[in-house]
Amino acid sequence: MPSNQTPLGALPARFRRERVLIVGCGDVGTRAARLLGRRTGVLALVRDRQQAAALRVSGVVPLAGDLDVPVTLGRLAGLATRVLHLAPPPGTGADDPRTAALARALARRGVPQALVYGSTSGVYGDCGGALLAESRALNPQTDRARRRVAAETAVRTFGRAASVRTSILRIPGIYAPGRAGGTPRERLLRRTPVLAEGEDVFTNHIHADDLARACVLALWRGRPQRVVHASDDSALKMGDYFDLAADLYGLPRPPRVTLAQAREQLSPALLSFMAESRRLDNRRLKTELRLRLRYPTPATGLLPKE
Secondary structure (H helix, E strand, C coil), X not given: CCCCCCCCCCCCHHHCCCEEEEECCCHHHHHHHHHHXXXXXXXXXXXXXXXXXXXXXXXXXXEECECCXXXXXXXXXXXXXXXXXXXXXXCCCCCCHHHHHHHHHHCXXXXXXXXXXXXXXXXXXCCCCCEECXXXXXXXXXXXXXXXXXXXXXXXXXXXXXXXXXXXXXXXXXXXXXXXXXXXXXXXXXXXXXXXXXXXXXXXXXXXXXXXXHHHHHHHHCCCCEEEEXXXXXXXEHHHHHHHHHHHHCCCCCCEECHHHHHHHCCHHHHHHHCCCCEECCHHHHHCCCCCCCCCCHHHHCCCCC
């Protein structure tokens, strides 16, 4: 698709030539930048020259800055009309000083019209496989999830105090062919076990392209101080997901083990995902953001297009 076209449909004239700042311009952020095209000025906060050079080639204006060094964020004030925040919290602790630092920088002058934050569905903790609406009470059970709750709180506080329309996308497992860590192929090749059927947990998924489209739509269509589940239509248990992937890739299905056996064989990080079961209701994604999923289930998105 030509880069001067908006793949989400032509935006109204009043939305053209805006400036979108992407904070955390990794795989999904780069996909979102491509969707925005040349009708929107796209800037990205970067920490290293190598990433800056790659972004410049793709038409994104890199801005030197580091969320861990707040003094470097001064130039962000008043710079963009909309902000897409996809940077993860630090790897330790139960807080997210990075999001707090970004909010302070943006609040100094000329606040953006909208800020979209990419959070995680892990903020709900274990829900016993229940189907969740966005109004579900948060129950983070790991420091990783607590850091995301802290980030969401900082985003909402900033939105209310500065009268900025903030949107929070709660994101499950992201996948896409060719994306680093984005398909289950490597795990299948390692023969990493999954839980036996009676102890298995529900997981949720989203293709990276659909997630990027959701991010861009939320910049314009997200309702004020609103949470949206950025999840596809599938309702798969973890083992069924890996069985599906194995069948599509022509690989052996993974071994099944009991939870007790998994505790002996797997890392605490991997076990933490096996300890939480939930299903995400994605109606807001489709009715409020009006996203039509290109990959409604992993069965349609795990294999690359021919």
